[in-house]
Amino acid sequence: MSAPERIPPRSVTTAELLTRGELTVRGQIRDASNAVLYCAVTHEGEELACVYKPVRGERPLWDFPDGTLAQREVAAYEVSEATGWGLVPPTVLRDGPFGEGMVQLWIEGEPGEGDGLLALVDGEEPEEGWKAIGLAEVGEGKTALLVHADDERLRRLAVLDAVINNADRKGGHLLPAGDRLYGIDHGVTFNTENKLRTLLWGWAGEPLTPEAVDVLKGLREALGASGTLAERLSALITGAELDATRARVAVLLETGRHPEPSGEWPAIPWPPV
Template identity: 75%
Template sequence: MPAPERIPAGSVSADAVPLLTHGELTVRGRIREASNAVLYCTVAYEGREAACVYKPVAGERPLWDFPDGTLAQREVAAYEVSLATGWDLVPPTVLREGPHGEGMCQLWIEGSDDVELLALVDGDEPGEGWKAVGLAQVDEERTALLVHADDARLRRLAVLDAVINNSDRKGGHLLASGGHLWGIDHGVTFHAENKLRTLLWGWAGEPLTEEAVEVLQGLRDGLKEGAALAERLAPLITGAETEALRARVAELLRSGRHPEPAGDWPPIPWPPV
């Protein structure tokens, strides 16, 4: 069988959704490092084939703070919000039936190993081109400064994470491919309570860019009762979660700044990668 197509960044959104939604899904293996069931698959439709990830609801591990059986829907909701921003930060993701029942299906993105987005450095200054996150324990005797790239693409993702209330933005959830940046693994998002936990705190308290403000204004309009984005999110998250989403967008627009850690929730996920 020929290798599945690796669809390049910049061409994925228009074509991948019908492929993922209607294509024949074939499981090729399991990604065992994941805490929930994550299956590497191919999907074929109308003569086109691509690699994808399938996460069946039946393979989700119960969590103490998220309702059981809702992570797949949250992944799709994150894609819908990303799509509405115009930034395309989340690979195309759909909810569909698969070999192990309903689950989310997301286009596989092959990341580049030669792109450095995160680093540990000695000293108390991040250096040019980097933003400091905080100290991280390397081993029993050494701590180092955890930094991330001062990159406009990451900054957009920091805004998206604040909007969707991402409680698990780790380094392993960042993929650079063909000059494009993708964020993956959005199952623990959209909680009604503030649970933002991320490695992208480098812009905390700084003013939002004009671009981000315009995007947030568009999200505010799209989330109004009866608007297109609100309608797409309705079957994916609860009414209370939608209201909390609206409130987060409104607060970002009111403050005009990137959020800062609230202090009542660990600000950095563990392990950070």
């Protein structure tokens, strides 16, 4: 698939372009579990590449209501924006060629940009600058230590995942783009039950950074009954899921620490990458 020429938005914002622009399907991303279409969106002479995930292309899941994954993706973006960290690409809910769906700005990373985020190493302890995730089988009865970088961008994403209860933070869902790091594929989030599954367990049990504490306090206010974030989320997730999100923020602030695996749910998604 060849990307359409990206023209920096001038007369309209990226969100407006994604919401109001004409979607043209250019191809399909076939290794995804749900329907994921690569598109161009054009409006008032401007064009961007984007991803379109129609609701009708979602596969049913036993633990999430049918037809809700697109809304959860948008809800994750709304929470990301409220943190001020900008960890999720601009994402909107809109109608498209195959009905309502999620439309998200396409992030074009450079080859090899993500090489310094995850690694398999020998030994039982990571080197300086790395955090241990756990042992992984590498074939022929051998194991290696799976590690992720001790990177503040990943640490912010770990906090976001704890808030939205992300059940599927794989390595392939990390998109470095220059100095920025984006997380994508947030369809299985905001469940009322604890389903946090992630590769970013390296800080489990460690104190939250002062920055994260300040961000969580801001989220607590924004998720209040009269908060702007609460209003936006109420159109995307259920009241019970919104209450559960508030409760997760409260627990993070009360403990002041990154969450640890509960033992009641597989801690690492499969496949991990």
